[in-house]
Amino acid sequence: MKSHRAIIIVVIACLISSCDSNKKELGEAVKALQQVDSATSVGTNISNYATQLTSAKTEVDAYLLKDSNSERAKKIDKLLNRHLAALSWWQCNLSQAESSLKDEYEVASECRDAVLPKIFELFPGIKQDAEQAITNKPRKYKSESLDKSAVLQFMWEETSIDTKSLLEDANGLK
Numbered sequence: 001m002k003s004h005r006a007i008i009i010v011v012i013a014c015l016i017s018s019c020d021s022n023k024k025e026l027g028e029a030v031k032a033l034q035q036v037d038s039a040t041s042v043g044t045n046i047s048n049y050a051t052q053l054t055s056a057k058t059e060v061d062a063y064l065l066k067d068s069n070s071e072r073a074k075k076i077d078k079l080l081n082r083h084l085a086a087l088s089w090w091q092c093n094l095s096q097a098e099s100s101l102k103d104e105y106e107v108a109s110e111c112r113d114a115v116l117p118k119i120f121e122l123f124p125g126i127k128q129d130a131e132q133a134i135t136n137k138p139r140k141y142k143s144e145s146l147d148k149s150a151v152l153q154f155m156w157e158e159t160s161i162d163t164k165s166l167l168e169d170a171n172g173l174k
Helices: 002-042 046-066 071-092 104-122 124-136 148-171
Strands: none
Touching: 002 046, 002 071, 002 148, 046 071, 071 104, 071 148, 104 124, 104 148, 124 148
16 A cells, blocks of 8 residues: 555656656747747847747747647647748748749748648638638739738737737736
């Protein structure tokens, strides 16, 4: 009986220490995502956004190494992926034509069209409105029917709401 009690105490101690060590990584990941969110709320340039996302990815990856299966980990991973999709959308504006057969506008449009399925997956709230805009204004490229800035702002606003929710959740652990 004593040996069972000792094993249970050791297991509980391990769980507690594991949770404590995860709190540090969780805090760093949430802080990094919050910094990205803050930058998008006041205005940022693509270089700064990419740099902040690189830092956030490092922190999120460190957290996910310790906790990849919890609901919180899934939320954090989704937030990072949402920001990465927004960065991809934004980077399409900088796409360069590699051949003289296409101009930069076509290359950027193809790039945005390639990113749209991921955006629809990560931001289901935009899919219906975007598809309606595409149907109402048919163009060679689907993304030509969309306001590029409005799509980016929508992604940032939705991600900001989820970041604030995550922050409240993480603060509840302290």
